[in-house]
Amino acid sequence: MSNCIFCKIVAGEIPATKIYEDELVFAFLDIGPINFGHALVIPKEHHTSSATIPENVAGRMFHIGSRIGVALKRELEYEGFNLHLADGTPAGQVVMHAHLHVVPRKVDDQFHWNWRQLAYADSDERAGVAAKIIRRLDRKES
Ligand code: 5GP
Ligand code: ZN
Numbered sequence: 001m002s003n004c005i006f007c008k009i010v011a012g013e014i015p016a017t018k019i020y021e022d023e024l025v026f027a028f029l030d031i032g033p034i035n036f037g038h039a040l041v042i043p044k045e046h047h048t049s050s051a052t053i054p055e056n057v058a059g060r061m062f063h064i065g066s067r068i069g070v071a072l073k074r075e076l077e078y079e080g081f082n083l084h085l086a087d088g089t090p091a092g093q094v095v096m097h098a099h100l101h102v103v104p105r106k107v108d109d110q111f112h113w114n115w116r117q118l119a120y121a122d123s124d125e126r127a128g129v130a131a132k133i134i135r136r137l138d139r140k141e142s
Contacts, residue, residue, distance in 0.1 A: 001046040006097035010044050019068065024060045027068060027102075034103050034111055037072045041065045041100040050087050050098045061100050068102045078104035082113075 001007050008014040010026050019039060020027035030038040041061045047053045053061070062083070069081035084101040086092040105111070120126040 001097070004046055004097050006040075006042050006095055006099065007046050010042070020064055022060070022064075024057045025064055027064060030101070035078070035105065035109055037076050037078070037104045039065075039068050039072075039102040041068065041102065042097060047098045048096045050085055053098060065100045065102045069104070072102070072104035076104060078106055080105040 005014060009016040009028060016028040018026070018028050020041075024044060025041055026044055027039055027041045030040050041064050043053050043057045043061065045057070050058065065083050069083070072078045072081055082101070082103040082105060084103060085098070086094075086101075087098070103111075120129075
């Protein structure tokens with residue numbers, strides 16, 4: 001996509017600190033890291049949503065993201081990593097070329113996910129939600 005910043009990074013038209021590239025994916029350091037070494041893994045082909053990325057490419061993104069996470073632990077003395085993907089503006093996606101964040105973590109890094117835990121009213125409500133998801137997954141086109 002011609003006006004996409006990440007497509008321009010893949011094409012070498014915008015500079016980035018590349019850490020990995022193969023025929024399917026490209027990985028580089030995030031310009032505003034949560035912790036130093038925070039990386040992004042992207043499909044070379046433009047996809048706005050993770051949902052349209054072919055399975056082999058999505059699998060490569062996850063595999064390379066995990067390997068980068070291990071490299072961050074072994075070489076930069078991190079203790080863990082988060083893999084994070086924001087799909088859609090309400091989920092926090094700012095750059096509309098799908099990307100997997102690899103966020104290196106330490107116990108005392110002072111970063112916290114703003115996680116919450118709601119509760120279903122009862123098992124029927126929970127089963128109803130599950131049934132809707134299952135119905136859609138069973139449809140061939142989705
Ligand atoms: P999102 O919020 O869309 O999941 O994350 C977008 C990420 O891309 C942000 O963490 C941001 O720092 C990073 N980013 C945005 N523009 C650039 C850029 O031009 N170069 C690099 N290396 N990272 C970028
Ligand atoms: Zn793009």
